[in-house]
Amino acid sequence: MRVTNLAEGSTEFTSNAFLVEPDVEGRSVLVDVGSDDTVLERLRDRGGIDTVVLTHTHGDHVGILDEVRDGFGVGTWGYDASSRYVDNPLAEGDTFEMGGAGFTVWHTPGHKGDHICLYSPETGVLFAGDLVFAGGSFGRTDLDEGDRATLVGSTEKVLENADGIDELHTGHGPSVYENARKHVEASLRNARGR
Numbered sequence: 001m002r003v004t005n006l007a008e009g010s011t012e013f014t015s016n017a018f019l020v021e022p023d024v025e026g027r028s029v030l031v032d033v034g035s036d037d038t039v040l041e042r043l044r045d046r047g048g049i050d051t052v053v054l055t056h057t058h059g060d061h062v063g064i065l066d067e068v069r070d071g072f073g074v075g076t077w078g079y080d081a082s083s084r085y086v087d088n089p090l091a092e093g094d095t096f097e098m099g100g101a102g103f104t105v106w107h108t109p110g111h112k113g114d115h116i117c118l119y120s121p122e123t124g125v126l127f128a129g130d131l132v133f134a135g136g137s138f139g140r141t142d143l144d145e146g147d148r149a150t151l152v153g154s155t156e157k158v159l160e161n162a163d164g165i166d167e168l169h170t171g172h173g174p175s176v177y178e179n180a181r182k183h184v185e186a187s188l189r190n191a192r193g194r
């Protein structure tokens with residue numbers, strides 16, 4: 001599995017947009033589309049994708065979603081079936097296939113009500129959206145639908161269910177490629193306020 005941030009180097013206000021590709025067989029999936037047209041150009045260069053999954057539906061994560069849907073003829077997956085951004089709903093405990101690996105879906109509210117994380121037990125790769133970030137920071141909880149205690153509970157759930165988190169890809173900032181669990185643990189401590 002290869003993970004590439006198509007929003008890398010962007011100067012716009014955008015989330016990361018991770019292209020997840022298989023080594024051999026499997027779906028090529030974009031995890032969040034971001035809000036920078038550069039992502040569209042990079043998608044065109046590679047000849048499209050199979051589908052899109054959204055960690056949540058904040059504007060910086062879905063800004064170019066209509067262009068991605070129209071331009072590449074793909075539907076989207078996400079938690080909130082009533083959202084205009086979500087074509088196919090995912091539920092707690094579902095397995096979502098991307099890059100040739102099965103990712104477990106966890107509903108992880110606290111930053112936003114429809115937030116999910118995706119974790120592959122087989123590869124130790126976690127897509128954490130805006131729940132936690134590298135270096136021990138965590139998602140804003142002062143926005144609509146935000147709640148710190150709920151974010152703490154969601155982070156605890158991820159740590160309880162993900163035995164070995166080796167690699168962490170988040171909605172903003174850099175990815176982590178080893179011992180990523182330590183970063184999530186630090187985020188939990190900081191979110192708890194101690």
Ligand SMILES: [Zn+2]
Binds near residue numbers: 056058111112130
């Ligand atoms: Zn967000």
